[in-house]
Amino acid sequence: MSNDLTIKGILLEKLNRFLNPNFDTKFIWLLLTSGIALVSYQRVIQLCSNLEILKDDLYIKLSLNSGVDSMFIVIGAFMIVSSVVLFTLKQLSNKTNSSKRYKTLSKAAPDIRPLMDDNRRIFTAFGPNTSAGSTDELRHDYEVWEQLKLDQIVPNNESILSILNRVKRLDKREELVVSAMKSHIQAFKNHCEDPSFDYSQNQFPNAFSDLILSYCSSGKNNLEKYKTWIVEKSKIKKANIEAAYIFGSALYGAESTDVDLLIKTKATKVEDIKVDADFYEKFKESFYLELGLKLHLKVYSEQEKRSYDTFKAKLAKTERII
Numbered sequence: 001m002s003n004d005l006t007i008k009g010i011l012l013e014k015l016n017r018f019l020n021p022n023f024d025t026k027f028i029w030l031l032l033t034s035g036i037a038l039v040s041y042q043r044v045i046q047l048c049s050n051l052e053i054l055k056d057d058l059y060i061k062l063s064l065n066s067g068v069d070s071m072f073i074v075i076g077a078f079m080i081v082s083s084v085v086l087f088t089l090k091q092l093s094n095k096t097n098s099s100k101r102y103k104t105l106s107k108a109a110p111d112i113r114p115l116m117d118d119n120r121r122i123f124t125a126f127g128p129n130t131s132a133g134s135t136d137e138l139r140h141d142y143e144v145w146e147q148l149k150l151d152q153i154v155p156n157n158e159s160i161l162s163i164l165n166r167v168k169r170l171d172k173r174e175e176l177v178v179s180a181m182k183s184h185i186q187a188f189k190n191h192c193e194d195p196s197f198d199y200s201q202n203q204f205p206n207a208f209s210d211l212i213l214s215y216c217s218s219g220k221n222n223l224e225k226y227k228t229w230i231v232e233k234s235k236i237k238k239a240n241i242e243a244a245y246i247f248g249s250a251l252y253g254a255e256s257t258d259v260d261l262l263i264k265t266k267a268t269k270v271e272d273i274k275v276d277a278d279f280y281e282k283f284k285e286s287f288y289l290e291l292g293l294k295l296h297l298k299v300y301s302e303q304e305k306r307s308y309d310t311f312k313a314k315l316a317k318t319e320r321i322i
Contacts, residue, residue, distance in 0.1 A: 028090070032083035038076030102167045105174050109215035112163055113254075115156045116212060121257065122148055124296060149192050157185040180205040207316035209248070217252035226250060226259055226291075227321040233286060234322070237279060242266050244322035247315045248296075258294035259287075262318070264308050267301040276301070 102108035126145050164178055180202075187202035226246060234241060241263060248260035263280075267273045280299055287295040300308035312318070 025090070028083050028086050031079050031086070035076040035079030035083060038072045038079065040076075100166065102163070104169055105164075105167050105178070105211070106215040108163050108167050109212045112160055112212050113216050115160050116209060117256065119153050119156050122152055124258070146192075154189050154192055157188060161185050174211065177205060177207045177211050181208040203314070205316075206247075206314050210251070210316040213249050213252040213254045216254055219253070221251060221253035222255075223250065223319055223321075229287070229291065230261065230321060233283060237265075237276070238322070240266050240272075240276070241322055242302075243320065245312070245315075245318040245320050247318045251317055251319055255293060258296045259291075260296045261298070262312065262315070263297065263299045263322075264305075265299060265301050268303060273301045273303070 100111075102111075126148055161182060164182060167178075170178055181204075184199075184202045184204050187197075187199035188204075190197045191199045223246060230244065234244070243264045245262045246260065247262060249255040250259045265273075265276055267276055276299065280297055284295045284297055287293070298311065300311070
């Protein structure tokens with residue numbers, strides 16, 4: 001890994017930690033410590049600014065007083081009280097959420113989706129890029145990914161599991177998908193605790209993601225807009241594209257940050273595959289600049305047909321656009 005990519009990875013990891021779901025807890029602690037610091041400011045200044053001179057019959061005492069001390073005390077006290085109030089509200093909210101019951105999975109979906117989206121964001125930004133077909137340029141530090149799995153994805157998964165266990169009724173289709181998700185959550189946790197544990201048979205079930213997104217869907221989507229753009233911009237490569245599919249959140253109009261696109265090319269030569277890789281990097285940049293969303297692109301050549309078939313088979317639902 002180059003130094004530039006390592007630095008970029010570190011900066012992304014720091015940003016991720018700032019935006020992660022524990023941000024509210026960190027903010028409360030920051031508010032509390034800052035308030036205590038401001039309240040104690042006056043005493044510290046007084047101790048540091050008092051000067052006494054004793055010499056024979058001479059006694060001189062110098063003391064510096066700040067006119068803004070009282071203001072710091074008031075602000076500090078307000079910050080301390082605010083942190084206590086926020087902490088109390090957070091605890092009450094957590095207690096309410098942990099005891100909340102859901103009549104159906106569709107009722108639970110709005111609470112599951114933010115956790116699922118956060119896991120996806122972390123995986124997309126920091127996850128290992130070892131599978132064929134990915135055009136992402138970064139190969140993030142392995143230790144960063146391992147730490148984020150334990151710090152964020154596993155707790156998010158535990159929250160999802162807790163919600164699923166509080167759903168009163170599931171239909172037959174939901175039972176199969178939810179069971180697969182529960183197995184994945186446990187297997188993934190086991191793998192994080194013991195890297196030698198093989199969870200290849202319990203990978204994340206895309207059918208679960210599609211199910212939750214469908215329940216959160218407003219019924220509208222932007223598929224035609226994406227299809228028109230992709231078909232137009234890929235004309236230069238049309239003869240070399242065997243198939244292209246949109247999958248994931250965009251199918252349900254639930255995309256907030258990116259659009260998932262799977263492409264199978266006819267390329268068989270290494271030289272052609274490299275040329276395609278350069279083209280699709282610029283393709284992603286244009287998509288972001290013109291449509292304001294990232295393009296999460298998976299491109300497979302003819303040499304990678306087996307990997308392509310395996311990946312596509314895992315997708316519960318797709319929309320063919322080419």
